[in-house]
Amino acid sequence: MHRQNKTLKKEIKKCFSQVVESGNFVLGDNVRILEEQISYFCNVKQGIGVANGSDALYLSLLACGVGNGDEVITTPFTFFATAGAITRTGAKPVFVDIDAKTWNIDANLIEEKITTRTKAILPVHLYGCPVEMDAIMEIAKRYQLKVIEDAAQALGAEFKGQKVGSFGDTCCISFFPTKNLGAFGDAGMVLTNNPDIAERIKLLRVHGAKKKYCHEILGCNSRLDELQAAILRTKYKYFEQWTNRRRQIAKKYHDLFQKQSIIVDGVNIKLPHEPTYAYHVYHQYTIQTKQRDQLKEHLKQNGVETTVYYPIPMHLQEVFAPLGYGDGDFPIAEAACNEVLSLPMFPELTDKEVGYVVQSIIDFFSK
Known part of the structure; x- marks a missing residue:
């Protein structure tokens, strides 16, 4: 900001x-x-x-x-x-529970x-x-x-x-x-x-x-x-311009990731999904990986700030314990909470910076 x-x-x-x-x-x-x-x-x-x-x-x-x-x-x-x-x-x-592709x-x-x-x-x-x-x-x-x-x-x-x-x-x-x-x-x-x-x-x-x-x-x-x-x-006045830029950045992430066979969907990371019916505005560019916490630390050490949205699902929040839910009730949501990681995403992000983030992730999975 x-x-x-x-x-x-x-x-x-x-x-x-x-x-x-x-x-x-x-x-x-x-x-x-x-x-x-x-x-x-x-x-x-x-x-x-x-x-x-x-x-x-x-x-x-x-x-x-x-x-x-x-x-x-x-x-x-x-x-x-x-x-x-x-x-x-x-x-x-x-x-x-949520859809495994969209997280909705x-x-x-x-x-x-x-x-x-x-x-x-x-x-x-x-x-x-x-x-x-x-x-x-x-x-x-x-x-x-x-x-x-x-x-x-x-x-x-x-x-x-x-x-x-x-x-x-x-x-x-x-x-x-x-x-x-x-x-x-x-x-x-x-x-x-x-x-x-x-x-x-x-x-x-x-x-x-x-x-x-x-x-x-x-x-x-x-x-x-x-x-x-x-x-x-x-x-x-600039909102639609910023939205277009977010979509450009998302496409840049997508394109760079898809060139790397070691991190394509189903191998090491899952990329955000934009259904054919959707116009996604990429408030976040979020990936999913079983090595989330290790990747997050690696990126931090390389100067890339990331965020986890959200680490604890609602049904496992202490305040909602009286509702009677427990571990395993919503497995897709629980997996997402353990595995999602939001990468830098804002209209002023440069293509060079996007490239650096992607390369840092490639370096992690190439070890």
């Missing part, structure tokens, strides 16, 4: 000054315009700016009527906020987990790769379930030419600083085509009050501030 912010330093300073001079710091014109921009980009009728991506999930669930005693089907291979938001509503997360929820396993208490499906477009949404929506329609898309990592991704976020009852976006479109702190947004859901989220984000000091429902403080919205508007 440092390289990107350095490039935009003058523009960022200017937008900061404009907000300061306006004296309007919460839910002002910058928030309104950003809501319009993001909803238009995703071909969705309304965007509602909220404090962060976690709140986007929580408020979406509440607005869709999820509450005490309900069940929500989701993936165990995700960031904590996905399952955490479900639990915050009083509902129970019900996990389904396996839609073929969802139906068997549906009960009379199931209220919604919460698919996660992990790493920027869209979920198989046709299957999800068909199941949801058949069982009259709500669909809340977690697109925190997937703004701009497409399923069969349609933007993620435009399928479900709501879509949840995160603008955390490391996201493809990132603020200078926490920020998020809910997208929806349902006017009733939109109005309810607008109410929930301001303590449940349409009129100051008159509270109709129990809400919370989850407002997107003007400074973050102004920064995001400044960055949004």
Whole structure:
């Protein structure tokens, strides 16, 4: 992020000054315009700016009527906020194993987990790769379930030419600083085509009050501030350019790896999979290898920073122990947690640096 912010330093300073001079710091014109921009980009009728991506999930669930005693089907291979938001509503997360290629929820396993208490499906477009949404929506329609898309990592991704976020009852976006479109702190947004859901989220984000000091429902403080919205508007001008560059970098990784017979899929590492139906935005470029920890240390020693997203699946997190899951319940997700490694991926990464990362990995497997 440092390289990107350095490039935009003058523009960022200017937008900061404009907000300061306006004296309007919460839910002002910058928030309104950003809501319009993001909803238009995703071909969705309304965007509602909220404090962060976690709140986007929580408020979406509440607005869709999820509450005490309900069940929500989701993936165990995700960031904590996905399952955490479900639990915050009083509902129970019900996990389904993932697809071995995409690392997204396996839609073929969802139906068997549906009960009379199931209220919604919460698919996660992990790493920027869209979920198989046709299957999800068909199941949801058949069982009259709500669909809340977690697109925190997937703004701009497409399923069969349609933007993620435009399928479900709501879509949840995160603008955390490391996201493809990132603020200078926490920020998020809910997208929806349902006017009733939109109005309810607008109410929930301001303590449940349409009129100051008159509270109709129990809400919370989850407002997107003007400074973050102004920064995001400044960055949004470059978003599609940055997305194209991410895809170029992913292709460069792919091409360089595929030239090396010692590390092709099925031998030492598995490369990210982009299904034919997908437009992947590569929030992360993640590989999978049984020698993950050793490779990570090797790369660190050679000046390459990598990250593990995510080392512990949701069903094995201590906080979810009361749900009764155990080792082996979701073997594909558990294997991913033990084996995935995200390589450097950001628009300012140079081809030379990509080449160095790949060569460092080749050196590791050539030992």
